[in-house]
């Protein structure tokens with residue numbers, strides 16, 4: 117389960133910043149695996165892998181199914197620093213809905229502020245607290261693989277907005293277009309490589325233009341939903357075939373009552 121401090125902070129602000137959550141060896145191994153992914157030509161990549169072709173990612177900054185590219189990356193979906201959080205907010209009914217790596221360079225445009233409530237309506241995503249626990253049906257985990265320094269740009273969050281009941285008026289935060297100067301009420305997260313930031317899709321978030329010309333921003337985006345959720349991403353067989361049994365179980369959709377074996381463990385390790 118989450119610690120009391122994590123529960124308090126996540127509930128109040130809508131996000132957690134876990135500093136240096138990855139060990140140095142885990143970080144180095146993940147960085148090497150991502151280098152290998154992006155330096156492999158399209159025709160040598162396993163079936164299903166490559167840059168995103170999604171309409172939501174016109175600049176093709178995302179590398180699909182990165183968690184399934186290498187066992188080092190696959191192990192991160194169960195990382196001990198946030199697995200108890202995934203278990204709590206899913207009511208011990210977790211499912212991984214996607215796991216991609218995003219790479220931002222100076223060419224990439226600003227990512228306008230958005231959230232599920234604003235994009236898809238007030239009932240698209242849920243956040244609530246019951247019996248001393250948090251429930252949230254679209255948890256987003258950002259694992260940073262490179263440093264973000266003050267002034268670089270990158271992730272913006274509007275703390276507390278995961279509980280907002282009002283529509284954001286267009287004159288607030290420049291209608292969501294935040295190029296460089298961060299307005300009061302918005303937080304620019306300057307995470308270091310190895311840090312993990314956890315939030316919900318209900319949180320108003322976006323990203324400023326990446327400023328450095330000599331460094332890019334690389335991070336993993338893992339998204340978790342309850343196993344019975346109806347808005348799911350189906351994974352291709354070519355991706356499923358590469359995974360360990362524990363990860364395949366994490367990707368399964370199941371009923372409310374079904375208890376997966378992986379939820380019985382405080383720490384999940386991949387068996388093959």
Ligand SMILES: O=C(O)CCC(=O)C(=O)O
Pocket residue numbers: 227270271272321322323337
């Ligand atoms: O680039 C970022 O840090 C934020 C990503 C984002 O807004 C999203 O994936 O919806």
